[in-house]
Amino acid sequence: MAILRAPSAAQPAPQHPFWRQDMEELLDAIVAGRIDDAIARIEALRADGVDLNTADHRGRTPAHLAGTLGHARLIEPLRAAGANLNAQDATGAVPAHGAASGDHVQTIAALHAGGANLSAADLSGRTPVHAAAGLGHWRSIEALHAGSANLSAPDHTGSTPAHAAAILGHERAILALYKADADLFQTDRNGKKPVDLAASQGKTKVANLLAGYEDSRDLGGVLKAVSGSQAHQSLAADLQCPILAEPYARVGDFRPVRLPDGHGSSGQLMPGNVISAQAAYRMLSERRPFDPLAGATYTSAEAGAFLRSSAFAQGDPERLAMVRAALETARKDMAPEALMAAVPRAVENARAAAGAAPASAAGAGGMHYQQILQGGSAGVPPSPSPSGPAAGGRGPQH
Structure with a gap:
């Protein structure tokens, strides 16, 4: 937004008494950042009965200028x-649009405290959240969320703030929207979701992140659908994938996650407690690391053996098959009966594939955690401790 200035002598005078000398001095103080001077001039104008909503020829008021400059x-x-x-203003923008575009977090908070509508749309339907997301201003997204802004409102093309962030690859903005429960899966008028736009523009990291979040949503639906009976609850427990590592998760979230670079470059979704290198190494910081899926307590030596194994980046093939089958079925049919039928078939197929695989391939990726901890994978020393799950015979149960 261009800075408000008085018209030159050659320009016609505006219809409203906007360009009186004391108003010009207020604008100069705002532009120069002389805040105390500006406050004093606002008080003086108020005392003189001057309308501070009088706009320039582009519809911009002193409030717009204060918002844009933060x-x-x-x-x-x-x-x-x-x-x-x-x-x-003439484009429909409110002061919050300028504050969001400039990443002025405190100004956004002040506007909210003053009663501003942080969800106001301009003439194209774009909100301050669109402005922040399109520029990658994740802190402003957080401030707008704190001010109860609508984080999912589409503009006139059907594009949401998530679309605006995804197409330009603004990872932190997507994360801020996700943690604030924004809708990341709406389609625009061309039928494209944010993940589609990210992929089309080569923003692979953001596309992968959004794909994982979509699986998170589907898996949440699966778990809800299979919570009606004890048999269904057992399946739900098998499918749950606790998220232990920040920054790509919310507390209590459940979803398959992609392993970071260096721990499986294929980008395949990994189930169970194969969450990420960060999560795995957190196990080592505890005296007796705990696997929430297996219900087993490991020693640090056992956890270290697991981390050193080639199978760390592969995961349990049966559990992976279960999760993927449930998610794929859920996209077509969320009925518990359909889910219960799909998952056992996937497990049987995984077992058959593991049985038909060459020994070398099975050793690389088809081993269960318990076998890994017992030293069954090449290059992994056997566990030195008799007290952990390797000795107790516990491991992920299906």
Whole structure:
């Protein structure tokens, strides 16, 4: 947004008494960042009965200027002097659009405190959240969320803030939207979801992240669908994938996750406690690391043996088959009966494939955690401790 300035002598005078000398001095103070001076001039104009909502030829008011420049301290004095914090300029933008575009977090908070509508749309339907997301301003997204802004509103093309962030590969913005429960899966008027736009623009990391979040949503639906009976609950327990590592998760979240680079470059979704290198190494920081899926307590030596194994990046093939079968079925049929039928078939297929695989291939990726900890994988020393799950015969049960 261009800075508000008085018209030159050659320009016609505006219809409203906007360009009186004291208003010009206020604008100069705002532009120069002389906040105390600007506050004093706002008070003087208020005392003189000057309308601080008078706009220039582009519809911009002093409140727009304060928002765009991030002068949070001016918002309350302007409001108290009668300024409309939801005033729209010629494009329909409100002061919050400027604050979000400039990543002015404190100004966003001040606008919210002053009663501004942080979900206001401009003439194209774009909200301040669109502005922040399209520029990758994740802190502004958090501030807008704290101000109860609508994080999922589509513009006139059907594009949401998630679309705006995804097409440009703004990973932190996608993460902020995800943690704030924004809808990451809406389609625009061309039938494209944010993940589609990210993939089409070669933003692979963001595309993978969004794909994982979509599986998270589906898996949540699966777990809800199979919670009606004891048999279904047992399946739900087998499918759960606890998220232990930040920053790509919320507390209590369940989903398959992609292993980071260096621990499986294929990008395949991994189930069970094969969460990420960070999560696995967290196990080592505890005196007796715990596997929430197996219900087993490991020693640090056993966890270290697992991390050193070639099978770490492969995961349990049966559990992987279960999760993928459930997710694929859920996209067509969420009925518990359909899910219960699909999962056993997937497990049987995985077992048959493991039995038909060459020994070398099975050793590389078809081993269960218990076998790994017992030293069955090449290059892995046997566990030195008799007290962990290797000795107790426990491991992920299906």
